[in-house]
Amino acid sequence: MVKAISLKDLTENTPALIAAIMLTLLLFTAVIGPFLTTYDPGAIDLDSLKQAPGRAHLFGTDSKGRDILSRVVCGSRISLSVGIIASALSLSIGVFFGLIAGYFGGKVDAFCSQVFDIFLAFPSLLLAIGISAVMSAGLASAMLAITLVGWAGFARLVRGITLSLKEQTYVEAARSLGATPAWILYKHILPNALPLILVAGSLRVGGFILLEASLSFLGLGVQPPTPTWGSMISLNRAYINSAPWMVIFPGLAISITVISFNILGDFLRDKLDPRMRV
Amino acid sequence: MALYILKRILLFIPTLLGITLITFILMQSLPGDAALGMAGERANPETIARIRAEFGADRPLPIQYFGYLKLLAAGELGRSYYTNRNVSEDLLQKFPNTVKLALAAMICASVFGIGLGVLAASKRGTNWDRLITLLSVGGISVPVFWLGLALMLLFAFYLRWLPPSGMGNGSPLYLILPAATLGTFSLSYIVRMTRSTMLETLSQPYIAAARAKGLSEGEVVFKHALKNSLIPVVTLIGLDLGSYLNGAVLTETIFGWDGLGRYALDGILKRDYPVIMGVVLFGAMIFVIMNLLVDISYHFLDPRVRVKEKQ
Numbered sequence: 001m002v003k004a005i006s007l008k009d010l011t012e013n014t015p016a017l018i019a020a021i022m023l024t025l026l027l028f029t030a031v032i033g034p035f036l037t038t039y040d041p042g043a044i045d046l047d048s049l050k051q052a053p054g055r056a057h058l059f060g061t062d063s064k065g066r067d068i069l070s071r072v073v074c075g076s077r078i079s080l081s082v083g084i085i086a087s088a089l090s091l092s093i094g095v096f097f098g099l100i101a102g103y104f105g106g107k108v109d110a111f112c113s114q115v116f117d118i119f120l121a122f123p124s125l126l127l128a129i130g131i132s133a134v135m136s137a138g139l140a141s142a143m144l145a146i147t148l149v150g151w152a153g154f155a156r157l158v159r160g161i162t163l164s165l166k167e168q169t170y171v172e173a174a175r176s177l178g179a180t181p182a183w184i185l186y187k188h189i190l191p192n193a194l195p196l197i198l199v200a201g202s203l204r205v206g207g208f209i210l211l212e213a214s215l216s217f218l219g220l221g222v223q224p225p226t227p228t229w230g231s232m233i234s235l236n237r238a239y240i241n242s243a244p245w246m247v248i249f250p251g252l253a254i255s256i257t258v259i260s261f262n263i264l265g266d267f268l269r270d271k272l273d274p275r276m277r278v
Numbered sequence: 279m280a281l282y283i284l285k286r287i288l289l290f291i292p293t294l295l296g297i298t299l300i301t302f303i304l305m306q307s308l309p310g311d312a313a314l315g316m317a318g319e320r321a322n323p324e325t326i327a328r329i330r331a332e333f334g335a336d337r338p339l340p341i342q343y344f345g346y347l348k349l350l351a352a353g354e355l356g357r358s359y360y361t362n363r364n365v366s367e368d369l370l371q372k373f374p375n376t377v378k379l380a381l382a383a384m385i386c387a388s389v390f391g392i393g394l395g396v397l398a399a400s401k402r403g404t405n406w407d408r409l410i411t412l413l414s415v416g417g418i419s420v421p422v423f424w425l426g427l428a429l430m431l432l433f434a435f436y437l438r439w440l441p442p443s444g445m446g447n448g449s450p451l452y453l454i455l456p457a458a459t460l461g462t463f464s465l466s467y468i469v470r471m472t473r474s475t476m477l478e479t480l481s482q483p484y485i486a487a488a489r490a491k492g493l494s495e496g497e498v499v500f501k502h503a504l505k506n507s508l509i510p511v512v513t514l515i516g517l518d519l520g521s522y523l524n525g526a527v528l529t530e531t532i533f534g535w536d537g538l539g540r541y542a543l544d545g546i547l548k549r550d551y552p553v554i555m556g557v558v559l560f561g562a563m564i565f566v567i568m569n570l571l572v573d574i575s576y577h578f579l580d581p582r583v584r585v586k587e588k589q
Contacts, residue, residue, distance in 0.1 A: 015412075118296030121569075122562045125524035126542075127300075130558035133546060134307045210421055214528060217423050218546055233424055237532070240427050241435045251424030258419035266415070 005271050016267035019260040026257055030076040039067035041074040042225050050243045060245040062236055068246060071227035072253050078139065078221075078228045079257060083209035086146035090208075091201045093147070094154025099185045099193075101155070102162025113159065119152035125214055132220040142221045146211050150204060157200050161193045195272040202268050206261035213254050229254045283574055290570050295347075297562045301555055302346050306339070308551055321357065329356070355559065356552030358545075365556035368541060373560075375445070376537030379530070380522040382453050383461035388515055391465040392504075395472025395511075400499050402477060410469060417466030422525045426459040426532035443534040456533040460525045464518050471514050475507040516572035520565045 010017050034041075039057075045065035053060040059068035101112035119127070128145040135141035165171065166189065174184050215221040216230025224231060229250040236246035329349070337345075355365040398410040433455060434442035446452035479485065480503050488498050523538075530539030538557055545553030 114292055114296065117293055118300065121293050121297055121566045122300075122558070123520040123523040123565050125527060126558045126561040129527070129542065129546065130301065130304050130555060133549070133551070133554045134304050206419060210419075213421050214423065214524075217421070217528065218531075218543060220546060230421070230423075233421075233427070237427055240431055244431055247424070247427050251421060251428065254424065255416070255420045258421075259415060262415055262419050 005268070009271060010267075013267055015263050019263035019267070022256060022260040023264065026076060026080065026260070029073055030080045033073040033076065034070075037067070037070040037073050039070040041066065041070040041227050043067075050239070050246075052243070053245050059249045060243070062232075062246050063239060063243075068232075068249050071232060072229070072249055075227045075229045075232065075250065076253065076257075078226070079209050079212060079254065082139070082143055082146065082212040082221075083205050083257075083261075086143050086150060086208045086212070087201055087205045089143070089147040090150035090204075091154050091197065093151040094156075095158050095190070095197060097151075098155040098158025099162050099189065102159040103166055103181060103185055103189065105163075109159070112155070116152040116156045116159070119148070120156070122149075124149045124211065128211055128215055129218065129220060132215055137220050137223055139222050142212055142215050145215065145220075146208050149211065150208060153204070154197070154200060158193060158197060161196055162189055165189045165192055199265070199269045199272050202261070203265035206258040206265065209254065209258050209261065279577070282577060286570060286574060290566065293566055294563070297559065297566070298347060298350060299343065301559045301562075302343050304558075305346075305551070305555060321359075321362070325357070350559075355556040358553050359550045360548055365552050368553075369538065369556055369560050372536065372538050372541045375535060376523075376526050376530070376539065379453065379456055379460060379535055379537060380519075380526060382457035383459075383522060383525075384464065384515065384519075386457050387461035387465035387468055390461075391468025392472050392508075392511060394465075395469045396476055396499060396504060398469065398473045399476035399480065400495070407473075411473070414466040414469040414473075417462045417469075420462070421528075422459060422463060423528040423532055425462060426455070426529055429455050429459055430532070443532070445534070445536060456529050456535050459532070460522060460529040463521055463525060464515070467514060467518065468511060472507065472511050475510050476503060479503045479507045513572070513576075516575075517569065519568045519572075523561045523565060 010020060043066060045061070045067075048057065048061050048065045050063055051057055051061040051065075057067050057069065059072060061067055062071070097112055097116075101109045101116075122130075128149045131145040131148055132141045135144070162185075166184075171184055171188055174188055179187075212221060213228070213230035213233075216228040217234040219231070219234065221230060222228050224235065232250040233247050236243070239246050353366050355369070357364055358368070394410050394414075398407045401407050430442050433440045440455055441452050442455075444452060476499075480499075485498060485503055488502050489495075493501075526537060527539035527542050529535065530537045531543045534540070538561070542554065542557040544550070545557065
C-alpha cells in the first residue's frame with residue numbers, strides 16, 4: 001500500500017511548500033477575491049484609461065479604464081474552475097474506459113486502444129480548436145473541448161496500470177471466489193491504481209489551465225465582457241509596447257498558477273509513484 | 279524489415295480513418311449540413327449542390343461519410359467562405375513557412391535543451407542544477423503566447439536588437455524570436471529528460487570504470503555518458519512534434535508569421551469552418567505521419583527494438 005503524504009514531507013521540500021501556499025492563496029482569491037476588490041471588473045472608467053500601476057490601481061488599468069487587478073482576480077475563477085473540472089471529468093472518463101480496456105483485454109481492449117490512439121493522434125490544441133469552433137463559444141464548450149482532448153491520455157495510462165494489476169494474486173483470489181468484474185475493478189484494482197491516477201491528474205491540471213488560456217486567447221473560450229486571463233492578453237496585446245502591464249499581469253497569473261500545479265504534481269509523483277522510488 | 283514497415287502502415291490506416299471520422303462528426307455538428315459547412319453559405323448554389331451530391335446529404339450518415347472520404351481522397355477540403363480559395367491549396371502554400379519555423383525551433387530546443395540537461399546532471403545538487411531545473415519547470419508552465427509577447431517587449435521594443443514581427447523576406451533575424459518562443463516548451467522537456475537519463479547513465483559501473491581509467495570528466499560525460507543517454511531524448515524530440523503544431527498556432531499569431539497557425543486563427547476569427555477543419559485535419563495527418571516515421575526510424579537506429587520484435 002502507498003503511504004500517505006504527511007505535512008512534514010511538504011515542509012521538507014521548499015518549492016513544493018511554496019507551490020502549495022500559492023495554490024491555497026489562489027483558491028481563496030478565486031472564491032472570495034471578487035468580494036474584496038474595490039473595483040467592478042467590468043466597470044468602464046473613461047477618466048483613467050491606460051493608467052500605469054500605481055496607488056489607485058495596483059496593476060494599472062486597461063484601454064477602457066477597467067481595473068486590471070479586479071479583472072485578474074475575477075479571471076482566476078474561470079481558469080481554476082475550468083482546469084480542475086476538466087481534469088476531474090477527463091480523469092473520470094479516462095479511468096472508466098481504461099479499466100474496461102485493461103481488464104477485459106482481447107477485442108474490447110483492441111477496440112478501446114484504437115479509439116484512445118485516434119484521440120491522441122490529434123495535436124491537443126488543434127482538436128480543442130475544432131471542437132470549440134463548432135459549438136457556441138463559452139465556458140461549457142471550453143470545458144467539453146478540454147475534456148475530450150484530455151481523457152484518452154488518462155485512459156491509456158489506466159489501461160496500462162490495470163493490465164499489470166489484474167495479474168496480481170489478490171485479483172485472482174477474488175475471481176476464484178466468484179467476484180464479478182465490476183466488483184474486482186471497483187474494490188481491488190481501482191484503489192491500488194488510485195495513487196498513480198492522482199499523480200497523473202495533478203500533473204495535467206496545469207496543462208489544462210494552459211489549454212483554457214490558449215482557447216480564450218484565440219477567442220474560443222469564455223466570451224467578453226467576462227474577463228479570463230487568456231482573453232485579457234489577447235485583447236490588450238496591441239498595447240504591449242505602450243502599456244505592457246495590461247499583458248504582463250494576466251500572463252504572470254497564468255504562469256504562477258501553472259508553475260505551482262506542475263511543482264506540486266512533480267512532488268506528488270516523487271512521493272506516490274513507486275517507480276520513482278526505485 | 280519490409281514486413282515490419284508494412285505492418286506499421288497497416289496499423290496506421292484505422293488511425294487515419296478515425297481522424298477523418300472525428301472531423302466528419304465535427305462538420306456534422308455545424309449548423310446546416312456538412313456540405314453547407316464545407317462550401318459555405320455564400321458559395322454559389324452549383325458548388326453547394328455539387329458537394330451535396332458528392333456527400334449525398336439526403337442519404338444515411340455512413341454513406342455521407344464515404345462521400346466525405348472520397349472528397350478527401352481527391353484532396354478536396356472545401357473552400358474558404360471568405361476568399362473562396364481552395365483550402366487544401368492554401369494549406370500547402372502556408373505549410374513550408376510553418377515547417378521552417380518549427381525546424382528552427384526544434385534545432386534551438388534540441389541544442390540548448392541537451393546542453394543544459396547535461397550541465398544540470400554533471401553539476402547535480404549545485405545551484406546550477408537548481409536554476410536549470412527551475413527554469414525547465416517555468417518553460418512548460420508559461421503560456422506560449424505570453425512568452426512571445428514578453429520576448430518581443432524585451433528584445434524588440436526595449437533593447438531594439440530584433441524586429442518585433444513579420445517575416446522580413448526570409449531574413450534569419452526575423453526567425454529568432456518566433457523560434458525561441460515556439461521552442462521553449464520542448465526545450466524544457468528535453469532538459470528534464472536529458473538530466474534524468476544522464477544521471478542514470480552516470481551512475482553505471484562503466485562510467486566508474488572510465489573515471490578509474492583516468493579519463494577527464496569532459497571525456498567521461500561527452501564520450502561515454504551522453505551517447506548512451508541520447509536515445510530516450512531523441513525519442514522525445516521526435517514524439518514532441520505535435521507540440522510544435524500546437525505552439526505554431528499561437529506563436530504565428532503573435533509574430534505575424536504567415537503559416538498554418540495564422541491561417542487557422544484567421545479562420546477562427548471569421549468562423550470560416552472549412553479553413554478551421556482543414557487545419558485540424560491536416561495537422562493531425564502531419565502529426566501521425568511524423569509519428570509513423572519516428573517509429574520506423576527507430577527500427578533502423580536502435581538494435582534493441584529490432585531484437586524485441588524478433589522475440
